[in-house]
Amino acid sequence: MRENRVRKLWADGAAVVNGWLHSPSTWSAEVMAHQGWDSLVVDMQHGLMGMETAIQMLQVISTTDTVPMVRVNWNTPGDTMRLLDAGAYGVICPMIETRAECEAFVGACRFPPLGYRSLGPTRARVYAGEDYADQANDTIVTLAMIETQKGFDNRDAIMTVPGLDAVFVGIGDLRLSMTGRAGLDSSDATVDAALDAILASARQHGIKAGLFAADTNHAIDMLRRGYDLVTVMNDVSLMASAASAAVRKVRAGAR
Helix, strand or coil, rough: CCCCCHHHHHHCCCCEEEECCCCCCCHHHHHHCCCCCCCCEEEEECCCCCCCHHHHHHHCCCCCCEEEEEEEECCCHHHHHHHHHHHCEEEEEEECCCHHHHHHHHHHCCCCCCCCCCCCCCHHHHHCCHHHHHHHHCEEEEEEEEHHHHHHHHHHHHHHCCCCEEEEECHHHHHHHHHCCCCCCCCCCHHHHHHHHHHHHHHHHHHEEEEECCCCHHHHHHHCCCCCCEEECCCHHHHHHHHHHHHHHHHHCCC
8 A cells, every 4th residue: 555654754753744725726736736745635624625626636636745635524424434535645624522523533534443434445546556445544644623622621532532643733713712812823822832732642642743834934833842743824825925925026126
């Protein structure tokens, strides 16, 4: 079975620099996949793509060494299994708040006896290899999102679910849940302390921890802090920031 470079990087003690896709476009996905990301996530929750477009985006990512991953829309086993059958090598599940919810998520990602995933790796067998069904449980990575006060309070129970590889912090929702204020960075002292607590719990339970980063400086700070995977903005925000910077520079130069 094709190696999962995310799992290999973690095994080697390295961090994963992860990209994120909101635009429902195979072209933007292909361009992003060629920029050196370790992995790319097709976002089915807040991105604008449907299932068929998402599957096509996984296909174009797979023309590179970038690891194709997805964030599912919700903790719905059918959608999770279908995206795995389409070749996703990692699944991020939003809004996990209890151990039982995490067990349901992880179970959908693992074939029996470790879970209840149905056997039918339609495209996954083509992408990963004929031995996919035998090796998938040890290859696919699972990441449960902690992004509410309740999820934070239950973090230790969540992190002890067998087969969970990592937690992924949704800073925006966590900050909103904890403070009632919106924002994508960790400048709030309450959120910043929570990030340290989540990372400490992950270390205690022997799993990895990832998160969203508001910008490149924030990503660097989180990597230095010890996070194992950082997502640096997304395709739409990267395009918008580069475009606005170009417009400002040209207008300033013309004056």
